[in-house]
Amino acid sequence: MTLPPHVVANPRLGTWLHVADGVLHVQVGKVELGQGILTALQQLAADALGVPVGDVRMVAAHTTHGPDQGVTAGSLSVLQSGPALRHLGGVVRALAGPVDEGYVARVAALDPATDLTAVTPAPPLPARAVGCDVPRADLPDKVLGRPRYLTDLRPDGLLHGRVLRPPRPGARLASVSDWVPGLVRDGSFVGVVADREADADRALESLRRACTWEGGSALPDEDHLPDWLRAGEHEVVEVLDEGAGAPTHAASYSKPFLVHASIAPSAGMARWDDAAAGPLLRVWSHSQAVHALRDALATTLGLTAEQVEVQHVEHAGCYGHNAADDAALDAALLARAHPGRPVLVRWSRGDELTWAPLSPAMTATLGATVEGGRITSWSHETWSLGHSARPGYRGAPGLLAGAHLADPVPLPPSTDPPAAAGHGSMRNGVPTYDVGTRRVVGRRKVDSPLRTSAMRALGAYLNVFAIESFLDELALEAGADPLDFRLAHLADERARHVLREAARLGGWGEALPEGHGRGLGFARYKDRGAYCAVVAQVEAEADVRVRRLTVVADVGLAVAPEGARNQLEGGAVQATSWTVRERVRFDRTRITSDDWESYPILRFAETPEVAAHLVGTDAPSVGAGEAAQGPTAAAIANAVHDALGVRVRDLPLDAAAVVRAIEST
Amino acid sequence: MTELQVNGETVAVDADGETPLLTVLRDELGLVGSRFGCGQGLCGACVVRLGDAVVPACDTPLWQAEGQPVTTVEGLARDGVPHPVQQALINSQAAQCGYCVSGIVVAAAALLEREPDADADRVAEALDRHLCRCGAQRRIVAAVLAARGSA
Ligand code: FES
Ligand code: FES
Numbered sequence: 064m065t066l067p068p069h070v071v072a073n074p075r076l077g078t079w080l081h082v083a084d085g086v087l088h089v090q091v092g093k094v095e096l097g098q099g100i101l102t103a104l105q106q107l108a109a110d111a112l113g114v115p116v117g118d119v120r121m122v123a124a125h126t127t128h129g130p131d132q133g134v135t136a137g138s139l140s141v142l143q144s145g146p147a148l149r150h151l152g153g154v155v156r157a158l159a160g161p162v163d164e165g166y167v168a169r170v171a172a173l174d175p176a177t178d179l180t181a182v183t184p185a186p187p188l189p190a191r192a193v194g195c196d197v198p199r200a201d202l203p204d205k206v207l208g209r210p211r212y213l214t215d216l217r218p219d220g221l222l223h224g225r226v227l228r229p230p231r232p233g234a235r236l237a238s239v240s241d242w243v244p245g246l247v248r249d250g251s252f253v254g255v256v257a258d259r260e261a262d263a264d265r266a267l268e269s270l271r272r273a274c275t276w277e278g279g280s281a282l283p284d285e286d287h288l289p290d291w292l293r294a295g296e297h298e299v300v301e302v303l304d305e306g307a308g309a310p311t312h313a314a315s316y317s318k319p320f321l322v323h324a325s326i327a328p329s330a331g332m333a334r335w336d337d338a339a340a341g342p343l344l345r346v347w348s349h350s351q352a353v354h355a356l357r358d359a360l361a362t363t364l365g366l367t368a369e370q371v372e373v374q375h376v377e378h379a380g381c382y383g384h385n386a387a388d389d390a391a392l393d394a395a396l397l398a399r400a401h402p403g404r405p406v407l408v409r410w411s412r413g414d415e416l417t418w419a420p421l422s423p424a425m426t427a428t429l430g431a432t433v434e435g436g437r438i439t440s441w442s443h444e445t446w447s448l449g450h451s452a453r454p455g456y457r458g459a460p461g462l463l464a465g466a467h468l469a470d471p472v473p474l475p476p477s478t479d480p481p482a483a484a485g486h487g488s489m490r491n492g493v494p495t496y497d498v499g500t501r502r503v504v505g506r507r508k509v510d511s512p513l514r515t516s517a518m519r520a521l522g523a524y525l526n527v528f529a530i531e532s533f534l535d536e537l538a539l540e541a542g543a544d545p546l547d548f549r550l551a552h553l554a555d556e557r558a559r560h561v562l563r564e565a566a567r568l569g570g571w572g573e574a575l576p577e578g579h580g581r582g583l584g585f586a587r588y589k590d591r592g593a594y595c596a597v598v599a600q601v602e603a604e605a606d607v608r609v610r611r612l613t614v615v616a617d618v619g620l621a622v623a624p625e626g627a628r629n630q631l632e633g634g635a636v637q638a639t640s641w642t643v644r645e646r647v648r649f650d651r652t653r654i655t656s657d658d659w660e661s662y663p664i665l666r667f668a669e670t671p672e673v674a675a676h677l678v679g680t681d682a683p684s685v686g687a688g689e690a691a692q693g694p695t696a697a698a699i700a701n702a703v704h705d706a707l708g709v710r711v712r713d714l715p716l717d718a719a720a721v722v723r724a725i726e727s728t
Numbered sequence: 729m730t731e732l733q734v735n736g737e738t739v740a741v742d743a744d745g746e747t748p749l750l751t752v753l754r755d756e757l758g759l760v761g762s763r764f765g766c767g768q769g770l771c772g773a774c775v776v777r778l779g780d781a782v783v784p785a786c787d788t789p790l791w792q793a794e795g796q797p798v799t800t801v802e803g804l805a806r807d808g809v810p811h812p813v814q815q816a817l818i819n820s821q822a823a824q825c826g827y828c829v830s831g832i833v834v835a836a837a838a839l840l841e842r843e844p845d846a847d848a849d850r851v852a853e854a855l856d857r858h859l860c861r862c863g864a865q866r867r868i869v870a871a872v873l874a875a876r877g878s879a
Contacts, residue, residue: 261743328764412770637861667860
């Protein structure tokens with residue numbers, strides 16, 4: 064029997080399952096980020112345990128009580144948890160006997176210390192919940208306005224905390240007058256606490272006036288990011304070197320810095336208790352990785368991992384490594400100054416948009432040799448900043464306030480996940496198409512005054528945008544239809560199928576009104592995840608309006624089909640916002656896009672109609688949340704070209720970009 | 729002391745008149761259903777009904793709310809039955825993280841009261857000051873339309 068890795072790492076039965084009030088409580092290490100994952104895992108767990116979905120309750124991740132399943136990211140949750148839950152259910156049924164009236168009571172009597180790796184699981188049962196649409200367990204609370212999010216916690220003795228960030232990256236606190244109520248200071252980290260939230264907000268304003276700062280890092284010129292990315296020192300990420308011929312065509316593409324822009328600013332709650340045996344720190348966080356956060360907090364605060372406990376609490380949508388972990392350290396630092404009382408820290412909107420890790424600016428140059436209508440060689444070179452600075456990623460805690468402490472714990476330079484994890488800057492750098500000999504290389508700029516980390520799809524967003532735009536350019540050059548051109552270079556049947564379906568459902572080739580255009584984009588996420596093709600229909604005149612998106616994906620067996628469609632739709636709409644609206648703005652000293660007016664995102668009236676379709680297969684389940692971003696960006700750019708005859712290669716694809724493109728033709 | 733009428737109940741609040749209504753609701757009255765998103769009146773996460781108007785509670789000082797009925801997301805249900813807009817959102821999974829939803833259902837319920845036949849464009853227009861980062865806008869509009877007959 065091959066054991067699922069997450070069972071090997073967490074072999075104790077009681078880590079995954081306990082029974083309370085006659086209900087099977089299943090605890091996983093994956094966390095609900097608004098993507099509905101706990102409902103999908105509830106379906107998997109119910110089938111594995113042989114009970115109806117309603118008999119299973121999912122418990123939030125916890126460093127002491129639950130399994131360590133690493134980070135909830137990369138569209139891997141079902142892929143990693145499915146086998147573990149199936150194994151768990153098989154072992155439970157093997158030990159507790161048939162699923163009859165006494166079953167739950169017998170499960171309750173199982174020894175929590177049971178070693179899951181030492182028992183041969185009972186054979187799997189036929190799927191009952193998997194593949195069906197089960198109501199999302201978390202939505203009623205959220206829609207009815209019940210307490211559910213981290214900032215809704217109101218434990219006894221609660222203090223509200225606020226932190227004042229430096230006025231610009233790299234600045235140090237020169238002085239602070241001590242008349243600020245509730246002041247907590249450690250080096251350049253300053254914050255306030257108060258019993259009432261209104262008082263905490265007022266104290267923060269006093270604090271702002273009471274502080275003077277010095278120094279700061281110089282930021283790059285926001286209008287010349289591709290040049291800046293190509294300059295300086297780089298780490299080389301070799302992907303493929305089969306040699307590439309002299310290109311007959313070449314083009315460069317770019318994206319600006321983007322920000323997560325979750326609708327809630329990040330938050331954290333912490334309680335510090337001093338005891339004879341030493342301090343105990345308890346933290347409530349919307350982190351994507353509670354175990355890594357625990358270790359990062361322990362290192363930063365000079366505690367052992369056993370002295371820190373982190374529990375996951377849901378918060379607003381999370382699209383990657385945002386400020387959740389940073390806010391947890393903020394809360395811990397304020398709580399340390401007020402032992403015995405829980406402190407709830409909430410960031411401001413401005414700090415969320417300027418101090419959370421950014422999605423890096425990127426640029427790529429593609430080259431191809433085309434002979435007789437066929438691509439015979441291909442080159443792809445990407446310049447980027449690192450796409451991961453997650454806590455613990457380079458053995459450093461990587462928490463924002465750590466760098467501001469009197470005894471600083473610096474932030475490590477951002478890096479990239481390894482090839483085995485699907486790359487970062489070079490994610491989806493290799494086209495799925497048959498393009499002859501290939502040369503694919505990444506160059507990761509080492510130094511950056513702006514902190515960057517993982518946001519949905521990582522480098523795949525720019526790489527797919529570039530590849531799929533370039534393919535359209537080559538197709539048009541060759542006088543071929545972009546769909547036919549792609550199919551002529553594509554052997555993978557699943558890929559061909561999603562492309563053809565998207566074309567059919569998206570009205571490919573049908574007539575459009577004047578000023579409208581249609582475009583296509585495709586990728587297989589991470590080369591091993593979901594296949595996704597998008598047809599975009601745009602209206603482009605003075606401005607670019609995306610009217611309709613048709614998304615077709617093959618995610619293997621969809622555990623929760625409606626949830627998968629929801630993720631694809633949301634991913635496509637968010638990517639539309641990135642593509643046509645978004646750009647982090649800064650001057651040479653600080654980020655200036657610090658509210659919803661200076662960092663506009665797509666609004667209701669601008670949101671395209673979007674229809675997501677799953678093409679059914681029984682291949683292993685893969686995630687849907689990151690499949691549509693790159694294809695959507697390319698489909699929009701290709702549609703704008705179809706409408707206006709101009710090619711926009713530098714994002715965002717807004718009115719100004721269209722004007723520039725028209726002027727340069 | 730300021731007297732407020734919140735969801736049909738009269739409550740006394742001991743807070744500075746300039747305190748944002750949202751802070752009063754969440755921190756003084758424990759009504760955490762109205763969410764904090766920006767504190768600048770720009771995202772709609774905190775929207776409540778104030779008299780006949782739909783306003784961001786973060787941008788409404790306490791003194792302004794005095795003497796007018798306040799309805800928050802918690803006050804939309806009738807006899808424990810969710811408002812039709814809420815039910816439609818749940819039925820059609822018209823949300824991902826749901827953080828934007830409280831303000832949206834308050835605004836959508838007010839819209840349907842004024843314009844029971846609002847079409848998709850009207851709904852999108854009425855919700856245009858609400859931001860949704862998860863990209864659930866179209867599902868939300870469809871759910872509001874589905875709630876029309878029963879709202
Ligand atoms: S929190 Fe009130 S509008 Fe954003
Ligand atoms: S559902 Fe997450 S912000 Fe709207």
